[in-house]
Amino acid sequence: MQRSLTVLALVCVSLAFAAAAQGPPAALNWYRGNLHTHTINSDGDSSPWDVMAWYKRNGYQFLAITDHNTFTDPAHFDSNPNDNFLLLGAEEVTNEKTVHVNAIGISQAIPAQRGSTVTELLQASIDAIRAQGAVALINHPNFRWAFTASEMLPLKGPVLLEIASGHPTVNHSGDGLVPATEQMWDQLLSAGIRVFAVAVDDAHNFRQEFILDRANPGRAWVVVRAPSLTREHIVAALNTGQFYASSGVELKSIVATSTMMSVEIETASPVQSAKHYRVVFIGKNGHELATSRDNPARYTFNGNEGYVRARIEDSGGLRAWTQPVPVGHER
Ligand SMILES: [Zn+2]
């Protein structure tokens, strides 16, 4: 009984992914966006207008301005509905214990939450965000080494988890003892928690020369598959994992059926074609199932993986991450 339910869930997810990746008749589009940015309304160095203009100029279609406990209302900044650029109502809910949760797609301010533990602060933030029909994004667990997977395991409600960032001091790679946030993601997925991974800029610095120890923009983002560029469609796509995260690698398609996953990498530009690529398919407990140098890269499910996701690596150190699809019997 349990097995048949799991298989049914897989087929539903697979059809959604296949439709998303294959285009018509759904006529879905890819939209590039950044879900974590600061302005002079908290600790950034530029106005919301200047920040929005930077992202518009640099090939993004949507943006969340996430100032600390300060709501940015798109109605004040994004008045042109025809410019192929969407500002989402957003804020970084900034709690004690360095528990920071981005609220993506909100329409009203959310105050810092109360709680005596990291888990309580995370759950209260997630609940307040979801009460507005918005998406909760758990930011940088390793910033000031604030928390690990054990504090996230009791959480309820689908969420996003930041696993890559342009910010220089958020420690996403871990320290060898504290896990990388990508490993924490596998710990949560392996426990059956529905969580999708994002890459963000966490940009603060737009004015001075861009250098690696400043939080400059343009370093990490998400690419969302949606029917059109509206708040409703972007929020729904984020909530259902219809996107990939990137620190520079661009994908052409992601297809998952009931039997396989395939990933096609964009290699058209001179910089892209000068690199080598490999795709690592990853299953439960972070187990590396297979590595492919083919493009498209394809992995056939054996039915025991628990879930399958892909990490795409280029020879310059840039990466992309697809979202997991459930496979087989959940243990
Ligand atoms: Zn933060």
Ligand SMILES: [Zn+2]
């Ligand atoms: Zn931030």
